[in-house]
Amino acid sequence: MAEFVTVAKQDDVPVGQFKEVVVRGKPLLVCHTATGFYAVDNTCTHDDGPLGDGWLDGCAIECPRHGARFDVRTGEVLALPAAVPIRSYPVQIDGNEIKADLG
Numbered sequence: 001m002a003e004f005v006t007v008a009k010q011d012d013v014p015v016g017q018f019k020e021v022v023v024r025g026k027p028l029l030v031c032h033t034a035t036g037f038y039a040v041d042n043t044c045t046h047d048d049g050p051l052g053d054g055w056l057d058g059c060a061i062e063c064p065r066h067g068a069r070f071d072v073r074t075g076e077v078l079a080l081p082a083a084v085p086i087r088s089y090p091v092q093i094d095g096n097e098i099k100a101d102l103g
């Protein structure tokens with residue numbers, strides 16, 4: 001059963017930016033794109049690069065280490081060298097709170 005927990009406040013994540021958080025031991029990126037808020041893992045699947053040290057370009061987060069790109073809406077790989085998607089978590093908005101189902 002889904003259990004949505006607060007991962008950030010809307011006010012803390014302006015559009016076009018992301019925020020690094022750790023919730024229940026999971027390092028996450030909470031991203032705000034033109035299409036809404038998304039929560040994804042903050043670790044690159046290529047070689048564990050810190051995606052939070054990278055940059056958000058539209059809906060793509062780019063890893064600073066070797067340039068892999070992932071779609072933050074789905075976790076899908078957009079550019080090599082990563083071959084495995086990052087995990088993306090369902091998000092709900094509750095007032096000013098951004099909540100994600102980390103189950």
Ligand code: FES
Nearest residue numbers: 044046047049063
């Ligand atoms: S660790 Fe992210 S592209 Fe290599």
